[in-house]
Amino acid sequence: MRKLHLDTLKYGLPGITKTVGQFLWEAAVVCLEGNGHRPGARLNVFGEHETAFELEWSALEDENALRFWSDNNESVEYGATAIAVLVIMELTSFSNFQKLPQNESADYLILSKKNIREKAYLEISGIWVESPQNSINMRVNKKLKRLLKNNQRGIENFVVVTEFGTPKSKISRR
Template sequence: MTIFTLEELKDTITLFSATEADFWSENSIVALEHNNHQSGCILKVYGDQVDEIGLKWTKTVVKNGYKEEKKFIEKSAEAISFFLTRHFTEFNVIEEACIGTGVDYWLGYDDKHQKYNPKNFLTARLEISGINIETLSNSLEKRVKVKMMQTVPSDDTALPAYISIVEHSTPKAHFSKK
């Protein structure tokens, strides 16, 4: 079974600062513990592939700065989605996308990959969403449909788009290519 150690995110997305990666990792720990999960819980993944992934952490997070559920759920979904991107694709998260592009992040090959091209390094798109507790009106399936449509503004790039939705109460995720 694959294990994602949340504190190792800074080693996974090397084009972002370690401080930012640690912030995303802390948000994941807060979101999972908010839903009474402990280190070693299993993330069930659906979408293009089905998998079970262990989520581990050792850090104790001081939660005084993590009171707004919507914020820590979204940042947690980003962190877990970054791990899923590295696990299910050959891409890495390259940079944050600007509002209006219909996606959250641009993906590409890192400089160690044989297909890396420094003149054309953005090769895919990533749209992410987080759900705390899935409901009938806010399910993974419904959110996937919404996020697929949301990527339309950057469809003219002809780059593949990946959709990653992370639900924290189970926990489970949907990861697929548009």
């Protein structure tokens, strides 16, 4: 099984500074550990790609982080971003992330590492623990509708929704 190293975020990525990467890493670790997962947990990925990753991360050593991330909605938003960025980098040719303003077409514009002209929109969402009223499929469909409604440029769209209870991620591409 392939490994997905969350600590990679702490060193920065194209379009993501070290500081932002650390912030995203911390949120993801809080979400995973808050759901009882430890390093070595399996992340199942389905939808556009069917695979699994063994998640690896270093220990969260600052107790202040748990107090800071006490709002599950916020930790899930940024934790899901951490997972989505790494999964997109592992499974596609996209590797550069440009955060878009709120109310723009999507959360991110992503650029290909192979062809700078190849770009796509990325919409991200997260769920602490899935329920019948709040499932991955419901969230993916909602995000796709938003993307397709707002995308007048014919640019490709990705949606990545991560659920931390299992954990699992669904990737949809249109």
